[in-house]
Amino acid sequence: MKPTIEFELNGKPVTTMADPSTPLLFVLRNEFQLKGARFGCGEEQCGACMVLVDDQPVYACSREIGTLAGKAVQTIEGLVQDGSPHPVQTAFIEEQAAQCGYCTSGLIMSSVALLKRCPAPDRSAIIEALDPHLCRCGVHNRVIRAVEKAAAIMRKST
């Protein structure tokens, strides 16, 4: 019998019987039907698949599910609390910080991680956190404004 891997997914304990070498991305998308993390390159070069593992941004395209036993995985679907979008999602919508939106889930997850460890990032800290992400539509300036706005919203609400 295949071993079972137990981990936490968006706050709930889950198990999977996926082969331990399966990339986390395919487990999320095909087994748990969580489609927010996206396949972009499969080589940790674009950031479209970024999710959080124990609050740290991780490339889901290459991270093997077998390494995640006991860890806490968060995807963009897990950001919604009591039906309300996360302040970072709200700020991205308010700033219309997307064109095609394919890279956006990843950008939002890295932004959430940044704001968790640094509630008041300056422009250069935001750029540093988002530099692993590629965006071809050219919405970078809107994204930076959205992260600044999200930081302000989150500071106000705490």
Next chain:
Amino acid sequence: MMTPSLPKSLVDNPRLNQWVDFSHPGRATVRSGKVEIGQGILTALRQIAAEELDLHPDQIDLVAGQTDSCPDEGFTAGSYSVSVGGASLRLACADVRRLFIQAAAARLGCPEADLSISDGTIVRGGHPTGLSYWSLRDEVSLDRAYSGEARPKEPETFRWVGHKMPRLDLPAKLSGGGFIHDLHFPDMLHARVVRQQRRGRHIVSIDERALARAAGQPIELLRDKDFLAILGTSESAVYHASKRAETAVTWEGGESLPSDFGSIAWLKSQEAIRRVHATGKPDADNVAHTISAEYSRPCLTYGSIGPSCAYAVFADGKLTVWSHTQGPAVLREWLAITLDLSPEQVTVIHAQGAGAYGHNTADDAAFDAAFIAMRRPGKTIRVLWNREDEFSSAPISPAMVMRLSADLDKQNRPLNWRTEIWSPPHVQRPGLNGNSNLLGASAIEGAPPLKPIDDLPHERGGGATRNSVPMYQLGHFELTHHMIPLTTVRTSSLRGLGTWANVFAIESFIDELAEHAGVDPARYRLDLLADDRARKVIEEVCRMSDWFGRPTEIGTGSAKGLGFARYKNIAAYVAIVAEVTVEEDVRVDQIWCAADAGLTVNPDGAENQIEGGIIQALSFSREKLPFEDGAVSARSWRDYPILRFSDIPPVQISWTGSPYDPAVGVGEASVGPTVAAVANAVARALGQRIRRLPINRETIMETLLGEG
């Protein structure tokens, strides 16, 4: 306002019920053949329909790109979606509204002028009449042709058009859905296709055991001559096998590019079809001086972040395909031809993909899925491309050379202007030149030979020659186009086709002429422009950037440069000033932009498109697709870097247009002026002109060392 001739989409789809129906109570179904490719068109179309039908946008269900129900509007490309698709929808909706007002007036026995519509309800003197689109729908048949009598609204009464509206598709895309990639069907088979990587390349051997080992779980292979697909219920298994296929499948032969492919020498030495287009009469008598210069750009790729994806199912003799194609109706036609089906057997349903900036591999993926589905009836096939294949096998935006020459009079104004362009074609979408241009279709048994290829005719907007006619006042203009019928690789469109190379060349050359005349480049341009809207964007960008207040000192390592164009000489006007610093490399510090697109349906959407075009152009100006051993050698973003967050300058945009001018496309308008502005800024910063793209450290060093 002038009565323009009818937009093409309405001519091709004249019946009102092709565009609108009221079959659901309280709601309108609006149909479009133009599709969302990340540009926000669905939001703009909904604004237009809401405006002309007097509905709230939330009452509108927009259906786009379904070949069984939507109008055939060809490709979503060329910045035509608002100016042609939107204009057609506007007239159709205005006509529909007119018919219902007419019917209500007849029913109520009152003049039409007494009636208005509010959220679909017919109102008289501010009071509901009990009539609505829905109560009257049985007596107003929309199964009729556009009357030609519709009078769309004037800007001063606009409630939805011309106002900012958030994108309708973003909430889903920002919470875990919204893309074709996210569709899920029971009984789905995942597939990856092992690509040929060169035209005419043949499979020699397949190490099936190696593929099975890499998969770890059951997979099956489907092969037809040089088309090889890996299928399975586990996406992970199929993916790992497809990565292993790089070495487990061996190939031989195929077409090969020469080692100097894409260079100036290569382009100018190819056999080419030569076409000349000339206007005005040459003036040989007043020539005081002649100046010539030669510019070039390399091959590029569009580089969307999301690889192409498609689904297909073949059941009961019917093929249904989900695709993020830019031309659902065209794809349907060519799937039928290549798969030997009748068009009636094929339905294409548009589902949204990642950003499309040119001819991408969406149609190729659709063929892949359809071809496999025909051989696995009843199963829904999901094809996703690997990143490596997006680089190796996507259409290539071709290299170009532009040679410009001007005869100047004693006042240093150009009298005669000659432009020569060398380039392979810029459009080979499905159906162009009578070829399917579907990658998989050329790998299978019995694939037809390629028919002779050509570029989009100059008279129809041009491919390589697009935007090659300067907006400046010239006595005589002569364009010579050397169309290189290259078949070794598939060249096709990238945002603006030849536009940005031509604008880069024209605007660099105008700066060189201004330099020769000893006149400020902005003033030199303004002296040669009669079009007020063109002058206005240049004046505005000069004001924004304090162009005249802080003139650039040549050769100090930091400078501003100007670029201007009107896209296709018929769409949006854009002027850009770029400020750059040149040290060990080029850094763009700031961009100012003035734009005039006439009426902007969704101002925030238009601004997003203009800024996106600017940033993408900054990236284009530094990109070069690498080739090795006769083929594209890029396989990852490492081989083809694009701009990152840390490279992006602040961008300021100002709009100078009037809502009384027709809405024109903005999607491709800012690319050319941006590349030109950077080139001019770098030339002024260095005191030496870079005429060869990409503008990066390597080209600058070669130019400074005299090897450029």
